[in-house]
Amino acid sequence: MPEYTGRRPIRMEPFIVSARKYRPQQFEDVVGQQAITRTLLNAIENDHLAQALLFCGPRGVGKTTCARILAKKINEDGNQRDGEDFAFNIFELDAASNNSVDDIRNLIDQVRIPPQVGKYKVYIIDEVHMLSQAAFNAFLKTLEEPPRHAIFILATTEKHKIIPTILSRCQIFDFRRITVGDAASYLKYIAEQQGIEADEEALHMIAQKADGAMRDALSIFDRVVSFAGNKLTRKAVAENLNVLDVDVYFESTDHILKGDIPALLIYFNEILAQGFEGHHYINGLASHFRDLMVCTSQETVALLETSESVRQRYLEQASHCSGEFLLAALDLANQCDLDYKTSKNHRLLVELCLMKLASLTQRQKKKARNGEDAWLIPAAAFHNQTPPPETVSEPESTSKPAAGAQEGAESSPETVGSAHQTTESIPESKDMPESKDIREPEGAEQSQSPDNQKETSAPAGPKETPAPTLPVGKKKSGQKVSGLSLSSIRAKKAHKASRHHAAPNPEDLPRDPFEESELQALWKEFAEQTEKRGRKILAASLGTDLPKLIGDHVIWIELPNSTMKKEVERDQFELMDFLRTQLNNHHIQLKITVNEETAKQFAFTPEEKYQKLREKNPAIDLLRKTFDLEL
Incomplete structure (x- = not known):
């Protein structure tokens, strides 16, 4: 007889996992597939159900469960006992x-036998994509024309592996992933059924870990309950699932926003000491930045799949982050994720990424202080507006300023006009050139030559000594000079007027007559000069044809292709200046046409060269045949 040790014997009671214990028994209990369950219910009620159905979608989303519910539902007639499953x-x-x-042949043999109880026999073929090609072909005829009492339900996670002839014979239902919210709600219901106190954040963490599979969520739930007992907390779930708590990323982001590199590196060292990998940490940090990014706009907050309390924390921290910072942080974290596998020093790579992240805010603050950011430029700078009054300086003049006006003082355009009534008035705004035409490059000299000063003097009115001007951007003692100064405006208007008066009348230009031979000789001379200067493409284009004279002043040249035409047109101004000067005729014009037929006179290939030679001397053909020559 065994010795009594005082310990109570462990009694192992049968345990049913939640995925089986809480498997839905009605379509109303299926989680996250309302569109499919409603369609199947309506098809049963309206007697509109197909005999071949294909359920496809990710794992653990309810394909087999819906198939079993459907098989049970279509055999119910109101007279069955409670709990009848029509096995x-x-x-x-x-x-x-x-x-x-x-x-498949054994299955086809069973299909022929009608049901003993109920109306239909339902055949559920799970993982149907695993059938061989021969099995698919053997199943085609029966699937297309099954007996009236047979219904086939095929389930698969990889629809693309099923041959098209099977797909065309089935009514296809695509099951979608279970959302985090739906999974968390169902887990909350199960926790209430089992008398387990669970935090909402803990259930959301389990739902996120399941990645859209309800069966995986229930398996994780059972494991966490075995670890933590009847009270599930966020920290207990994070510890059991070996995932970093969301607090880790919130605290890391706080260090990054403060630019506290030492504290950030010490905190990362504590995370590594807990046994987590740097790759896992940087992936989670990138996801955290993504969640902060979607919280920066009210339209995208719905993309954040988390509990309400954590959502408020995201919104609060996102209010301290700029869009530019989050975009740069996402880029750095994603690049670190890509480089992690190829790096030989993983810790140094992550630490370098963290230091760059912590430096982002410092660089942004420095740019803001220096005024380098694009959004710090005033809106008026993007429009063609007059600068503020302090940038317009008063021109120096020998005439005395009006009473009350101080010499060299800064004044507005209205003050300038009233103080200098004896001088030339300011032009109207419609005559003033635009600011982009007035501004000169920094350091450009605006002083005029003596000849230019004579031309810009006013024809009437009191004499006025021209004011010396300074380069734009440079200051005279006690005075600011701008590109919009009155002296620069007057100088530009005078220069424009002088150029207008200096332009000769086209009718007064010489137009001496010339011969076509003289024109062709000058044309050849220009082509030779062009070739000597190294511009051989242009010289070759000019040498393809001699120009012809049409009328008195039109020069016509015919080129073999458009490429040569473009080459001549690019330099036609230099050519025409040469011809007009040499011929002393400034009215001549150039006309260029393209004739593809002229290209045939040039033999570019060996065959064309041979044909050209044979036309000149037919005996060359006899020479080629005699000696068996090849081109």
Whole structure:
């Protein structure tokens, strides 16, 4: 008889996992697939159900569950007992292990037998994409024309592996991933059923870890309950799932925003000491920046899948982050993620990324102090507006200023006009040139030559000594000089007028007659000079044809292609200046045409060269045949 040790024996009671215990028994209980369940219910009620259905989607989203509910639903007639599952009418086949032609033939033989109880026999083939090509072909005929009492439900996670002939015979239902909100709500319901106190943030963490699969969420829930007992907290879930808590990223971002590099590196060292990898940390930090980015706009806050309390923390921290900072931070974190696998020193790579992130805010503050940011430029700078009054300086003059006006003082345009009534008045705004035409490059001299000063003197009115001007951007003692000074405006207007008066009348230019031979000789001379200067393409284009004279002043040249035409047109001004000067005729014009037929006179290929030679001397053909020559 064994010795009694005083310990109570451990009694192992059968445990049913939540994925099986809480498997939905009605379409109303299916999570996150309302569109599909409503469609199937309406099809059953209206007797509009297809005999071949294909359920496809990610793992753990309810494909097999919906197939079983459908198989049970179509056999109900109101007379069945409670809990009747019609097990004799439902046949499940795992195509992953029964994927041969013989397995499909056995299935086809069973299909012929009508059901003993109920109206339909339902065949659920799970993982149907695992069937072999021969098995698919053996299944085609039966799937297209099954007996009236048979309904096939195919389920798969990889629809692209199913042959098109099978897809065309099925009514396809695409199941979607379970959202984090739906999964968290269902987990909350299960926790209430089991009497477990669970934090909302802990359930959201489990739902995010499941990545859209309800079965995975229930498996994680069972594991965490075994670890933490009847009270699930966020820290307990994070510890059991070996994931970093969201507090880690909030605190890291606080250090980054403060630019506190030493504290950030020490905090990262504590994370590594807990056994987490740097790759895992930098991935989570990039996701945190993404969540902060979506919180910067009210339209994108809905993209944040988390609990309400954590959402408020994101909104609060996002209010301290600029869009430029978050975009740069995302770029740095993503680049670190890409370089992690190829780096030999993983810790140094992540630490370097963290130091760059912490330096972003310091660089932005420095730019803001120096006024380098684009948004610090005044809006008036983007428009053609007159500068502020202090940038317009009063021109020096020998005439005395009006009473009350101080010499060299800064004044507005109105003050300048009233103080100098004896001098030339300021032009009207419609005559003033635009600011982009007035401003000169920094350091450019605006002083005029003596001849130019004579031309710019006023024809009437009191004499006025021209004011010496300074380069734009340079200051005289006690005075500011601007590109909009009155002296520069007058000088530009006078220079424009002098150029207008200096332009000769076209009718007064010489137009001496000339011969076509003289024109062709000068044309050849210009082509030779062009070739000597190294511009051989232009010289070759000019040498393809001699110009012809049309009328008295039109020079016509015919080129073999448009490329040569463009080459001559690019330098036609230099050519025409040469011809007008030599011929003493400033009325001549150039006309260029393209004739593709002229290109045939040039033999570019060996065959064309041979044909040209044979036309000149037919005996060359005999020479080629005699000696068996090749081109």
